[in-house]
Amino acid sequence: MAAPTNSFKNTLIGYMTYRGKEGHYAYLLHRLTGLGTLLFLIIHIVDTATVYFIPHLYEEAIGLYQSTPFMIGEIGLVFAVIYHGVNGLRIAYVDLKKPEGWNINSQEKGVRFTLILSTIFWLPAALIMLRALLMYNFGLFGG
C-alpha cells in the first residue's frame, strides 16, 4: 500500500466513513468526550492554580464559569465525564476480564446499555445544574 499523502486527512476520513455502527459511534464518542474533558481539565488546572500564583485573577475565571454559555457547557461536560466513565468501565471490563465479549452482538448491546445508563446518571445532575442556571442567571425560582 502506498504511503498516505496526508495522514491527518486520511485518518479523519477513516473516522467518518468507517461503518461499524454501534461500536464505531461508541469509539468516536469515547474519543470526543475524552478530548473534550482533557481540554477542560487543562484550563481548569491552570485557572484553579491562580488561587496561589495570581489570586486576583481567580475571581475573573470563576465569573466566566458563572456565565450562561459556560454553565451550558458545564452541563455538557458532566455528560462527557459520565459517558467516558461508563463506557471506559465497559472497555476495561471486557479487555481485562472478558475478552471473548469483543464480538458484534455483545458490542451492540453493551453500547446501547452504556448510553442508557449514562443518560440515567446524567439527567438528575443536568436538571439540578439547569435549575441553578435559571435561578442565578435568569432570576427564576426566586433567584
Add this chain to the structure above:
Amino acid sequence: MTTMSKPKATYESVAWKWMRYSGIALIPLVWIHVAIQDVIVGVHAIDINYVAMRWANIGWQTYDILLLSFAFAHGMNGLRQVGMDFVHTDKARKNLSIFLFIFWIIVSAIGAVAIIAGARPDLV
C-alpha cells in the same frame, strides 16, 4: 485452550494497562469531585475563600493531588494515543510524545504547587 508464554511487558503494554486501571480509579475520584463541585455546591458558591477552606484540609489536598495525578496522566496519555492515529512516522511520533510529556510535567507541577501551597485570599 493452549497455554502461551506471557509476552514481555513493553512501554505500550504498560500504558495500555495504565489506561484501564487508572480509568477504574478515576470513576469514584472524578465523579465525586464533579458531584460535589458542579452539582451540589455549584459554580455560583465557589470563590477563592472556598478553595482556601478546602485546601486547608489535608484530606482534600490529598484527594485533589490524586485527582490531578490520575486524571491528567490518563488524559495526556489518551491524547498521545489519539495523536498516534494522526502522525505515523517514527520521528513525528517521538517528537509528539516528547512535547506532550514536557507539557504534562509543566501543567502537573503548576497544579501540584497550587494544591500544596494553598490559596492566598489575603492577596486579593
